[in-house]
Every structure is written in structure tokens, then in C-alpha cells.
Amino acid sequence: xxxxxxxxxxxxxxxxxxxxxxxxxxxxxxxxxxxxxxxxxxxxxxxxxxxxxxxxxxxxxxxxxxxxxxxxxxxxxxxxxxxxxxxxxxxxxxxxxxxxxxxxxxxxxxxxxxxxxxxxxxxxxxxxxxxxxxxxxxxxxxxxxxxxxxxxxxxxxxxxxxxxxxxxxxxxxxxxxxxxxxxxxxxxxxxxxxxxxxxxxxxxxxxxxxxxxxxxxxxxxxxxxxxxxxxxxxxxxxxxxxxxxxxxxxxxxxxxxxxxxxxxxxxxxxxxxxxxxxxxxxxxxxxxxxxxxxxxxxxxxxxxxxxxxxxxxxxxxxxxx
Numbered sequence: 001x002x003x004x005x006x007x008x009x010x011x012x013x014x015x016x017x018x019x020x021x022x023x024x025x026x027x028x029x030x031x032x033x034x035x036x037x038x039x040x041x042x043x044x045x046x047x048x049x050x051x052x053x054x055x056x057x058x059x060x061x062x063x064x065x066x067x068x069x070x071x072x073x074x075x076x077x078x079x080x081x082x083x084x085x086x087x088x089x090x091x092x093x094x095x096x097x098x099x100x101x102x103x104x105x106x107x108x109x110x111x112x113x114x115x116x117x118x119x120x121x122x123x124x125x126x127x128x129x130x131x132x133x134x135x136x137x138x139x140x141x142x143x144x145x146x147x148x149x150x151x152x153x154x155x156x157x158x159x160x161x162x163x164x165x166x167x168x169x170x171x172x173x174x175x176x177x178x179x180x181x182x183x184x185x186x187x188x189x190x191x192x193x194x195x196x197x198x199x200x201x202x203x204x205x206x207x208x209x210x211x212x213x214x215x216x217x218x219x220x221x222x223x224x225x226x227x228x229x230x231x232x233x234x235x236x237x238x239x240x241x242x243x244x245x246x247x248x249x250x251x252x253x254x255x256x257x258x259x260x261x262x263x264x265x266x267x268x269x270x271x272x273x274x275x276x277x278x279x280x281x282x283x284x285x286x287x288x289x290x291x292x293x294x295x296x297x298x299x300x301x302x303x304x305x306x307x308x309x310x311x312x313x314x315x316x317x318x319x320x321x
Contacts, residue, residue: 003028004209005061005101007051007091008068010038012167013106013158017065017202018044030059032068051087060099063209066091067106069142071168073133073279074264074272084138085145092149100151104208107143109159109194109219109289110136115281117189122290123157123217133278147216154208155217159289163198163308164315170235172279174316177236181274183246184229185253185283191228192286194221197308200301207298215297223291224305228283231309238313250284 008014009031015038018031022041030045031038032055038046049055051068068091070083088105095103112121113132131137143155162169176182204220236243257277264273303311 001026001028002063002209003030003059003061004063004065005030005032005057005059006065006067007032007087008066008106009033009040009044009046010035011067011071012165013161013198013201014065014067015040016163016165016198017067017205020199020202021206030057030061032057034068051090052082054090055094057094057098061101063102063104064091064095065104065106065205065209066142066146069106069108069139070135071108072272073135073276074261075134077134080134080138081141084135085141088142088145092145095149095151102152102209103146103149103154104205105142105146105153105155106205107155107157107217108136108139109157109221109287111140111143111157113281113285113287115277115285117191117286119192119286119288120290121219121288123215123219123293132281133276143217152214153216154214156205156208156220157217158196158201158220159287160193160195161198161201162195163312165198166312170312170316173232174235174239174241176274177241177244180242180245182244183248183253184244185280186247186249187284189286190230191283192225192288193228193282194223194225194287194289195231195305196220196222196301197303197305197311199303199311200308203302204294204298211297215293218294218298219289219291220294221289221291222301222303222305222308223295224301225288226305235309235313238309239316250280253280254284 006014010033018040022043032047032049036048111127257275257280260273
């Protein structure tokens, strides 16, 4: 029986992984999360812990999947460093003192992002020295820590995860659409981007657990780039939500987002700004990835974008208004 320990088990990705593989009799699944309890299958042993502090568990896992993170476009430097860097350092130290299991670190494709079009990015494309936000910066800092780990390790960089249970990508967009605050951005060239459906990501995570040999890093996508605005409008139509009526140029949106961010920072306002420069950049700049290494080592995506979208729409329609 293989023992897998997953951090961030109460979050979108971690909980989805647990639910997808809980029925497998050859696995012993343990989860760590910040919440006191989590909506996880009975087969999962759940440990509520704060990873920003050193921790110990009476478990010697075969694989540790570090999926916990502050996955938001906004927050203080201290919050990002505690939850994305210190937590990673503590997970690595746990691994070092518990048999040096295989460590799978969920980073982010945003470590590559610059405020310009980027296409055909591969695992060894340049990263930094400047980053689009603190999330990307601190996730890459976590990558550097993982590279120093003496055991087996790999870095997974998923791009724009969507699907049932999503708490990051679509909730902000759908809320803005319901409130009539979602604009259409005027662009000279429509932004094209990769996505990854949550079950596809979970299957890649499991394949990384079971593979005999792994590369140091993989960029994970569904290998089906889409036009971002067209994809979003299709979601809105399927959910009978109003399509955006406000049209705004990228330049104007960028300036407005920058000013709003400054106000939030100077006044130390709580919560997340209604618009960020990172959010604007999603619609302004294409981001596509070369899937060759992932497909060669970990196989083809298990669920297509169209099938994933259908499942997400069905799930979203069942959610309370």
C-alpha cells in the first residue's frame, strides 16, 4: 500500500485529488489543511495544521504532494512569504526527517509570466528576475527550495485550473458578471491561453506519484489553447448570465487597476481589490505552453476541455444562487 500525504487537502486541488482517489484500496491517503475539518471522504486521514510553523506527524509517507499555498492575486508580502515560502520550507524539513519520500511540489505557470504575449513556453523557459505579483514570486521561491531537497522531487506548474469546486478562477469572474461589473477588454489580438481541467490535473498528480522516473519540472495544461474571452462568454451563456456590456481598452483597465491597487495598499484596505493588474493581464496577453515533456513522460490529458467545461457547467448550475 502506498501512503500519500497531501498538503492543502481542504483546498480546491488537494480536496479534489483526495475525492478522486479515495476509493483506491492500494492507497493510504493523509491530508493536511488549515481548516479544523474538511469535506473529505472517510477513507482520508485529515490533520489540521498550520504549515507556516514546523510540524510533525506519525506518518512516513511514500509521496508528499505539497499543494498548499496562498493562491490569490492579492495579499501582503508577509502572508505570501509565510504561506508559500515558510510552509514549503517546513514541508521539506518534514520530508527530510521522515524517510525522504518523493516530493511533488505544485507550483504555478505564473512563475513565467511577463506583461506581454508569451507562446510555446517550455519547462526551461526563462523565469524572473521580475514577477507579475507576489504569488508568482513566492511560488518560484518555493521551487528553489525544492530543488535543494535531497530526495526524489518534481515541480508541477498547472495553468488556469478550472472545474467543480473551483474557489479561485471562476468565482471572481462569475460574481462580477452577476453584478454587471464584468467588462469586455478591447485588444488588438485576442488573448489565447491554456487551461487545465481539475480531473486532468489530479490524474497528472497521481501519475507523478506512480512514475518510475520524473523530470525536475512539468508545465501542466490540457494541451488545447482557447481564446480566453470566447471561452468566458461561452460559460456565461451556458449559465444564463448576462454578457458584459461595458467595453474598455486594456490600457485604461491597466491604469485603473494600478490606481486601485495603490489605494488598497496605502490605506491597508481589507479584502481583494475589485480589479488587479494581474486580472487585466489574463485578458490582455496570450500564454501558451509546449506540452511535449508532459505528454512524453506523463501521458495525454485524461479529460478534454469541452468535457471538462460541460461538467463544470452542470456543477455550477447545482450551486445555490
